Amino acid sequence: MPKRPDYISWDEYFMGVALLSAMRSKDPSTQVGACIVSPEKRIVGVGYNGFPSGCNDDDLPWEREGAFLETKYPFVCHAELNAILNSSGNLKGSSLYVALFPCNECAKAIIQAGIVEIVYLSDKYADTDAVKASKRMFGQAQVRLRQITPSGKRLVIELKV
Ligand SMILES: Nc1ccn([C@H]2C[C@H](O)[C@@H](COP(=O)(O)O)O2)c(=O)n1
Ligand SMILES: [Zn+2]
Numbered sequence: 334m335p336k337r338p339d340y341i342s343w344d345e346y347f348m349g350v351a352l353l354s355a356m357r358s359k360d361p362s363t364q365v366g367a368c369i370v371s372p373e374k375r376i377v378g379v380g381y382n383g384f385p386s387g388c389n390d391d392d393l394p395w396e397r398e399g400a401f402l403e404t405k406y407p408f409v410c411h412a413e414l415n416a417i418l419n420s421s422g423n424l425k426g427s428s429l430y431v432a433l434f435p436c437n438e439c440a441k442a443i444i445q446a447g448i449v450e451i452v453y454l455s456d457k458y459a460d461t462d463a464v465k466a467s468k469r470m471f472g473q474a475q476v477r478l479r480q481i482t483p484s485g486k487r488l489v490i491e492l493k494v
Contacts, residue, residue, distance in 0.1 A: 341488065343374060344481055347430040348454065349488045354381045355412070355432055359390050360405065362397060367416035367431040369424060369448065377427060380415025384408050413439035417446050424448055434458065437466035444470060450477040 341349065347368050355366030358381045369378035384393050388408065396404045410418075413435050417424065425447035429435075434456040435443060443451070451471065458464050471478060 344430075344452065345486070345488065347376070347428075348432075348452065348481060350376060350379060351412075351430045351432055352488075353490070354379045357381045358383055358412075359395070360409065361395050363433070365412040365431065365433045367412040367429060369416050369420055370428045370430065371424075372426045377422065377424065378416040378420025380412050380417070380419050382409055382412045383415070385410050411436065411439050414442050417442050417448075420446075428452055434464055435467055436463040437470065438463075440467035440470045444474045444476060448476065450479065452479045452481060454481055454483055456480065 347370050351366040351368040353366065354368065355364040358364035358366070360382055364381065366381045367379065368376055371377050384390055385408075393408045394403050394405055398404065401407060412433075413429060413431055416429065416431075427446075427448050428450040429443060429448050430452045432454050434453045435451060436458075456464070468478075470476075
């Protein structure tokens with residue numbers, strides 16, 4: 334019997350894991366997931382945006398606007414940082430799949446961890462200083478940037494066999 338022809342590609346698989354991880358996020362406006370992949374194509378870390386462990390999801394604010402301390406921004410841990418912190422072992426030479434282009438704070442951690450490639454879907458915050466700084470650092474550190482064109486393909490997961 335020939336092999337099944339309609340299996341998903343590596344990019345679809347790893348971005349799919351990143352998008353599935355994003356579904357764990359409690360952020361009401363933007364859910365981001367990240368998946369770190371070793372040079373041997375093993376998943377070595379996953380994460381999504383959320384408040385740090387032990388911090389109450391219901392006590393901290395999810396607002397986007399208002400006084401800084403009344404918004405989510407000082408408290409939320411980004412998907413990329415969580416994926417690095419959740420990872421097991423050495424990330425040198427690995428690739429990071431993430432739905433949304435990394436900010437400058439995550440870029441520092443990504444570079445220091447030895448990640449050499451960012452594969453992303455959206456760059457919707459490209460005009461922000463955070464993303465401009467991030468791209469400047471990635472350029473200097475020779476981190477490869479690869480945007481996947483959304484194919485619109487639907488990866489359906491049914492919780493049954
Ligand atoms: N690369 C990124 C960018 C953003 N996030 C997180 C941080 C927030 O929880 C949310 C963005 O919220 P918005 O300003 O769009 O309401 O996404 C991340 O994890 N990774
Ligand atoms: Zn970030």
